[in-house]
Amino acid sequence: xxxxxxxxxxxxxxxxxxxxxxxxxxxxxxxxxxxxxxxxxxxxxxxxxxxxxxxxxxxxxxxxxxxxxxxxxxxxxxxxxxxxxxxxxxxxxxxxxxxxxxxxxxxxxxxxxxxxxxxxxxxxxxxxxxxxxxxxxxxxxxxxxxxxxxxxxxxxxxxxxxxxxxxxxxxxxxxxxxxxxxxxxxxxxxxxxxxxxxxxxxxxxxxxxxxxxxxxxxxxxxxxxxxxxxxxxxxxxxxxxxxxxxxxxxxxxxxxxxxxxxxx
Amino acid sequence: xxxxxxxxxxxxxxxxxxxxxxxxxxxxxxxxxxxxxxxxxxxxxxxxxxxxxxxxxxxxxxxxxxxxxxxxxxxxxxxxxxxxxxxxxxxxxxxxxxxxxxxxxxxxxxxxxxxxxxxxxxxxxxxxxxxxxxxxxxxxxxxxxxxxxxxxxxxxxxxxxxxxxxxxxxxxxxxxxxxxxxxxxxxxxxxxxxxxxxxxxxxxxxxxxxxxxxxxxxxxxxxxxxxxxxxxxxxxxxxxxxxxxxxxxxxxxxxxxxxxxxxxxxxxxxxxxxxxxxxxxxxxxxxxxxxxxxxxxxxxxxxxxxxxxxxxxxx
Numbered sequence: 001x002x003x004x005x006x007x008x009x010x011x012x013x014x015x016x017x018x019x020x021x022x023x024x025x026x027x028x029x030x031x032x033x034x035x036x037x038x039x040x041x042x043x044x045x046x047x048x049x050x051x052x053x054x055x056x057x058x059x060x061x062x063x064x065x066x067x068x069x070x071x072x073x074x075x076x077x078x079x080x081x082x083x084x085x086x087x088x089x090x091x092x093x094x095x096x097x098x099x100x101x102x103x104x105x106x107x108x109x110x111x112x113x114x115x116x117x118x119x120x121x122x123x124x125x126x127x128x129x130x131x132x133x134x135x136x137x138x139x140x141x142x143x144x145x146x147x148x149x150x151x152x153x154x155x156x157x158x159x160x161x162x163x164x165x166x167x168x169x170x171x172x173x174x175x176x177x178x179x180x181x182x183x184x185x186x187x188x189x190x191x192x193x194x195x196x197x198x199x200x201x202x203x204x205x206x207x208x209x210x211x212x213x214x215x216x217x218x219x220x221x222x223x224x225x226x227x228x229x230x231x232x233x234x235x236x237x238x239x240x241x242x243x244x245x246x247x248x249x250x251x252x253x254x255x256x257x258x259x260x261x262x263x264x
Numbered sequence: 265x266x267x268x269x270x271x272x273x274x275x276x277x278x279x280x281x282x283x284x285x286x287x288x289x290x291x292x293x294x295x296x297x298x299x300x301x302x303x304x305x306x307x308x309x310x311x312x313x314x315x316x317x318x319x320x321x322x323x324x325x326x327x328x329x330x331x332x333x334x335x336x337x338x339x340x341x342x343x344x345x346x347x348x349x350x351x352x353x354x355x356x357x358x359x360x361x362x363x364x365x366x367x368x369x370x371x372x373x374x375x376x377x378x379x380x381x382x383x384x385x386x387x388x389x390x391x392x393x394x395x396x397x398x399x400x401x402x403x404x405x406x407x408x409x410x411x412x413x414x415x416x417x418x419x420x421x422x423x424x425x426x427x428x429x430x431x432x433x434x435x436x437x438x439x440x441x442x443x444x445x446x447x448x449x450x451x452x453x454x455x456x457x458x459x460x461x462x463x464x465x466x467x468x469x470x471x472x473x474x475x476x477x478x479x480x481x482x483x484x485x486x487x488x489x490x491x492x493x494x495x496x497x498x499x500x501x502x503x504x505x506x507x508x509x510x511x512x513x514x515x516x517x518x519x520x521x522x523x524x525x526x527x528x529x530x531x532x533x534x535x536x537x538x539x540x541x542x543x544x545x546x547x548x549x550x551x552x553x554x555x556x557x558x559x560x561x562x563x564x565x566x567x568x569x570x571x572x573x574x575x576x577x578x579x
Binding site: 002014033137239 | 288290291292293294295297298299300301302304305306307308309310312313316370373376378380384385386387388389390391393394395396397398401402403404405406408410411412413416417419445448449452453455456501504505507508511512526529530533534539542543545546547549550553554557
């Protein structure tokens with residue numbers, strides 16, 4: 001059994017190892033057959049060289065802005081909306097909630113053109129707003145996760161606060177928000193990953209290099225320096241580092257969060 | 265005395281009324297951002313794209329209402345439509361079952377709770393956290409026909425590997441393998457499903473003398489069918505939306521052998537700027553995915569067991 005598990009692990013890890021060792025090889029060691037797993041000398045300067053061949057600092061800045069701003073937006077909007085769905089009875093609530101769940105099924109291909117036109121109309125094309133603003137209106141999946149959580153909070157807490165004179169917003173802000181932190185952290189992690197890794201959004205809405213995010217920059221880099229495998233692998237490694245680090249630190253959270261999604 | 269009491273009640277009833285009015289509006293205040301988002305970013309665009317699909321709508325220049333022409337052209341006069349659809353179906357036919365078998369197999373291995381299981385779980389899941397572009401970059405180099413590690417490993421066992429990304433047929437298989445590498449999410453969902461199966465059932469089966477294979481088909485698989493249904497639907501949907509990998513890894517080639525439907529929609533919109541036609545393409549895909557999903561759901565009553573059903577059977 002262990003032999004099988006170790007063999008499979010090696011299969012899954014081999015591409016990563018191949019990426020890492022390639023990125024520190026000297027150019028003449030890269031194009032060898034049979035290939036060498038371990039370079040004879042580790043060229044760490046490959047990373048800074050590759051990074052500086054393109055304005056990757058600008059791309060990094062853009063990626064950071066988008067990732068941080070969308071995460072803040074998702075947390076504020078999704079918690080408010082989820083609270084609205086979980087704690088109030090109002091006309092059409094259940095129908096609206098079903099619509100909310102159904103929107104998760106809409107493929108991006110269908111909305112891509114109208115969104116492009118709309119953002120063009122708003123003057124958001126080729127600005128990071130096209131990626132940031134929609135996240136301030138909640139995301140169905142996050143709202144769903146939060147709503148499930150809020151519904152598990154005893155209603156007596158709300159009642160007690162209401163008797164003390166708190167209004168609906170104060171109840172959200174003082175009682176629910178602090179309790180929601182575990183789910184908010186999960187959403188922050190999920191959103192970091194999806195926003196940092198997003199390629200199609202930037203591809204469609206950004207066209208000026210100064211606005212590129214890292215994924216777009218990497219794809220362009222590959223197009224320009226296809227033969228420079230060392231550089232491509234070095235940049236790929238650097239760009240993958242934040243998600244990988246985040247995964248190692250928040251592993252338990254991510255694993256539990258993902259696991260629960262299938263058990264609706 | 266009497267009047268003051270009644271006044272009091274009147275006052276308080278007014279207060280209650282005020283509060284109620286507020287209470288009626290409060291929920292809308294909270295969900296308002298979502299309603300605006302729904303109109304502006306999801307449902308609105310969805311419906312708008314249906315409208316566009318009935319127009320000849322270039323990115324600049326005159327728009328013309330053409331009725332069903334875009335749809336008719338697609339089905340009768342556009343070989344690329346059928347080709348890309350077929351490429352996508354081929355990919356789905358290979359990828360969907362393999363993905364489910366692989367992730368289920370890994371989940372079962374991990375569910376044995378051997379020492380170090382969580383470490384192996386990390387290894388199997390970690391490819392899923394990096395971006396699709398990074399994944400494509402890595403595999404482009406792994407698949408390299410001359411210097412790639414894959415052909416080197418194959419040569420160790422005496423197989424002469426193909427030039428993966430430049431050979432028709434092999435490029436599709438390359439796409440499937442690279443996609444399988446990112447199966448982690450599905451594996452975790454299966455693992456959670458497996459953990460949900462009560463251990464007593466296996467013990468009971470063992471006492472009755474059932475073998476491992478028998479337990480797998482009679483206990484594990486039936487009780488896992490709700491999870492299977494969920495994974496089946498999400499995999500089918502993801503197969504039809506596959507674009508990043510095709511764009512970055514193969515560019516749709518060689519000879520358009522990996523020209524996915526999503527790529528066809530994308531290029532009609534942003535390469536040829538046929539907004540109306542591309543919207544019609546997208547709607548056809550939306551309807552196909554919707555029908556497939558409904559079909560899977562409909563069929564599910566025949567093969568998905570829900571726990572209470574089983575409980576009833578047992579009782």
